[in-house]
Amino acid sequence: MTQAQFAERQSPLPAPLLAVRDVSVVFGGIVALNGVSFNLHEGQILGLIGPNGAGKTTLFNCLSRLYQPSAGDILLEGASILSRPPHRIAEIGIGRTFQNVALFPNLSVLDNVRLGTHSRTTSDIISDSLNLAWVRRTEATVNKKVHEILGYLDLESVADTTVSGLPFGTQKRVELARALAADPKILLLDEPAGGLNHEEVHVLGDLIRRIRDERHMTVLLVEHHMGLVMSIADHVVALNFGRKLAEGTPAMVQADPDVIKAYLGSKDQ
């Protein structure tokens, strides 16, 4: 039994919802992630921090199966997700937003959020073409759910607007609404504060906490905005050059000399 496994057994916390185990990603000769491990427990808000190029987004892309790790494993409730193709990640309860907003620009807000329910519904082209009764029932359920979420995120007024015409901040909220529509267990937020002003960041922090508390979701947050991470995260993992630098409560990580060095540089450099 390795020390890590032993520590896990002894840990007072229940089994983690998501376990990242020794994940490495290599692009050509460049090691983007090097043996990164951490656990995400149910109901946590975990902040993943690190300077540019530290491997945060790479890790996210492993979680949504856009990249294949060259080593290690990622377990959701004890089962590996690495054999699943990207389009079969949403159905097991991992939802995400993207760093630079990846909405469907020519569709309305309503349709974007409806697409969030794709993994939770079924249909086939023949029933859809004939608009059969069960298809209409599914659509009615979807619409009810979508309007509830639009109301929750205060997006009702733009429901019929085409997404490409909306301000960036609103687009980010639409993306969040789309992710919520799938009722994920884990919400992956890739730099949700990027491009937002001070006031908006504050509102966003409250919103993320509300989502965790009211909608019972676990949040994994990649963020540059230290203020946001330190104020809402329960647990912080710091990465640099693809390695885990430090892990712990926000205060512990903030005081860690290696983290300070990575962000500010050291005297002898």
Next chain:
Amino acid sequence: MAAVEDIVTEAPAVEAVPKRAMTLGTGTSLVMLGLLLVVPLFVKNFIIFQMTMLLIYGVAVLALNILTGGSGQFSLGQSAFYAVGAYTSAILMEQFNVNYALTLPIAGVICFGFGFLFGQPALRLSGVYLALATFALATAMPQLLKLGYFEKWTGGVQGLVVTKPDAPFGLPISQDMWIYYFTLVITIAIYIFSVNLLRSRSGRAFMAIRDNEIAAAAMGVDVALYKTLAFGVSAGITGIAGGLGAITVQFVAPDSYTITLAISLFLGMVVGGVGWLPGSIVGSAFIIFVPNIAEGISKGLSGAVFGVLLFLVIFLVPHGARQVAIVGQQLIGRFRKN
């Protein structure tokens, strides 16, 4: 490699139509339907024949619209699917004595399969490269139909003559008029099914892929499946149009289904407005009537006249009939206010 990828992603992005605007209002739809129902009663048989072809090409343009406007995939190979549909109907009717109406669903299913299978290798291609791959299909089809090996069914270079069906139940109308109303019913059904499809969960998945494949996959959309399904649906509908075409023209021959037909259908889609389903009929009218008009202006230079007319349309209304409809709607709105 990076440069290639840049070209692929920058390849003509499909101008998308908001879903609400994908259909006509109830009033306009009823007027259109009324015209299509009543006009044939007062015109000559040749005009009825032309109106039938208008509907048939309209269906074929609509099929391309689902593929390009809906799922964002290009095709210059629709003539191949049209040909397979036409030959399926013709062979079943003439060699196996199948009722003409029954040949259409069979043509649709065979073409759906053909399109779905063709969509598999096409998955690796997008934009201009996909257009070229489908172009290759359109170029190959007439020669495949001429192959000696299939000659006892296809009639080889000679093609097949198809018997014109009579009106059923002893209806006192001409054969042409019967085929027209038969085609009209099928056209309306296909139009309604297509609108339903594009408004449904599957249609949303098509459009999500058109707009952003990575995000679509993250939402749980099986990108490969829906892309090939779009090809299958488009090919299936085109096949039904081809079958109707064979029954109406009463003749199938390899050289009726060359790349020229595929380009005409593509043209029809652009003139009608990419992604705007009602525009399909306008695009179809353009590819049927404008060459005749051009010939009326100058017999010797009809091609050049057609080119000039096409250029004018593209130059003045790049978004086709859809743009005209929007401008018209705004004008009416302003007129009502005054």
